[in-house]
Amino acid sequence: MARIGIITPYRKLYFETLRVKEELKDIKKDIEVRIGLLSNAVDVAKDLINDGAEVLISRGGTLNYLRREFPDIPLVEIEISxxxxxxxxxxxxxxxxxxxxxxxxxxxxxxxxxxxxxxxxxxxxxxxxxxxxxxxxxxxxxxxxxxxxxxxxxxxxxxxxxxxxxxxxSGKDSIFRSIRQAQSILRYRSDVLKQSELIETVMENTPLGILTTDMNGRIKMVNSPALDIIKMPREHVMGKDIENILPELKEGNKSFLKEFNENKIMVDIKRVDIVSSNIGYIVTLEEISEISKKEKYIRSAYVKKGHVARFCFDHIIGESKAIKDCKQIAERYASFDSTVLIFGETGTGKEMFAQSIHNMSRRAKGPFVAVNCAALSENLMESELFGYVEGAFTGASKGGKTGLLEMAHRGTIFLDEISEIPPSIQAKLLRAIQEKAIMRLGDDRIIPVDVRIIAASNKDLYDMVKKGEFRSDLYYRLNVLNLKIPPLRERKGDVILLFEHFVDLFCMKFHRERPVIDKKGYDAIKSYDWPGNVRELENFTERLLAAFDCAYITAEKILFLLGMKEDNLFETCQNNGIVVEMPSTGVVELNETEIYRILKENNFNKSKTARQLGIGRTTLWRILKRQENAR
The missing domain is CATH 3.40.50.10660 (PrpR receptor domain-like)
Structure with missing residues (x-):
């Protein structure tokens, strides 16, 4: 198939061109030479084009005729010098x-x-x-x-x-130059064709509907997803004025929702002034349902990255009526989707309750995003909560950033220490709760968010409202369901239970045996007020086991770490007993006389005595050694 067709107006030029063709061995198979003068050349050209010619070469008046008849075919002139x-x-x-x-x-x-x-x-x-x-x-x-x-x-x-x-x-040089020029055109057309095929492939394989127009708003390109969205055949779209489909185009760059055939579509219009390519507008169309699917995927990806709740109600330890009542109320709240406001002193486990509510709710498969409001400055808090677009402020990350409220879409956001949010952010947060939508910094687009808010505070927010330190409208928006977590001093019966749990936890962490603890030590732990609540008790237990790597921990060691004196303890701490753990009854008191009596009854068989006491043989040996050293 010859890609270059040469039409010569007279025989002498015909034969001269054939001689040049023979010399061009590398491309002669791509060249077809024929005779045609003026109007007669038109039929010759049609035959060449039908046979695969992509570029035509001729001269003089014959070339003029061809230009008029074939405006879309590249034509090269054999110049007359x-x-x-x-x-x-x-x-x-x-x-x-x-x-x-x-x-x-x-x-x-x-x-x-x-x-x-x-x-x-x-x-x-x-x-x-x-x-x-x-x-x-x-x-x-x-x-x-x-x-x-x-x-x-x-x-x-x-x-x-x-x-x-x-x-x-025309001389031989002119013929040669025209053929080389035709070759250059073919190479260029090949590159353009490849680029065009690539663009078409990309357009047809993108899920977005895409339309492009010329400078006058006439549609030049449209892909299949766009045709599916607007429900129109290609022939009714190509070359038509895009304002017939999108009257909003005259308003310039913008993004908006539009309904096509009962489907809600996100439309994005960008004006581009590329005169050389005759492109005026690029329009993208995307179904809201598809956007929602992508958002769901993104949210699940964020869950995999760590925005996930680890705790449930079974992790909240306690047998006291106060904590049981609190858990029962929280479990009922989990079945609703209303905003929750949690009150509790520092260390009472507000986030553990928030995570438990999330994990028991219909949003359990969605992300759980926790935010410590006290740890963020005003400027940082706004950009972290609401996100920003590229160029929103000096130092903004390239490509912008998704805000934490967006990350929590279809899930829960936990706003800890909500009392520390500055007034300017309070107003924006209130609007986000009311509208169920946010706007990134530096952007004018509204982004819908479906998120449940659980807020927590260790301060009296109502008192702050009365003092004008917290917005009353935000307070009432947050305080739909409220939960008050009791401090540890109001659930004294849970102190030893929690302490035992933390001892087991840290013994496993430190790879050590569980120590025997003096009864006076238990009394000291139970009588202490724990102003830092469960967190303080947990930290104390870790510090105790890290500081004293011994099999028996005395009351003095515990009192030392608590900063207490012996006379601060209850009157129940008067004996000199030793505390050991029994598998069935928990903690029992054994004195030296009783241990000696059981040992003697077993003919000083330490293994049998240890089994009877419910302790390990090594533990019994340590107790006896301590008594021997004390004599």
């Missing part, structure tokens, strides 16, 4: 110095200078169409010209009228 015309004039001078030069407007001409150079009387007649050649030759004869110099049509007319004529021939 001054040298070619000079040769023809020199040949004509041999017949007569009275010469007429009959040529098309597009033919290169510097003949006036050549006439002076060769000392001839030469008149020039320009023509634009084939039918003008006869009139031009007649005028030349009337003006005393005796020989005609010109292209194929001038040569043909002169022969019909019995006049002498000389054909202006």
């Amino acid at each position: 001054s040298y070619d015309i000079a040769e023809a004039i020199m040949e004509a001078k041999k017949v007569s110095p009275h010469i007429a030069l009959v040529i098309f407007n597009n033919m290169l001409y510097e003949g006036r200078d050549l006439a002076k150079l060769f000392g001839v009387d030469m008149k020039v007649f320009f023509i634009e169409r084939e039918e003008q050649a006869i009139d031009a030759v007649r005028r030349a004869v009337d003006e005393g010209c005796e020989i005609i110099v010109g292209g194929g049509i001038a040569n043909k007319v002169s022969a019909q009228m019995g006049l002498h004529s000389v054909l202006i021939s």
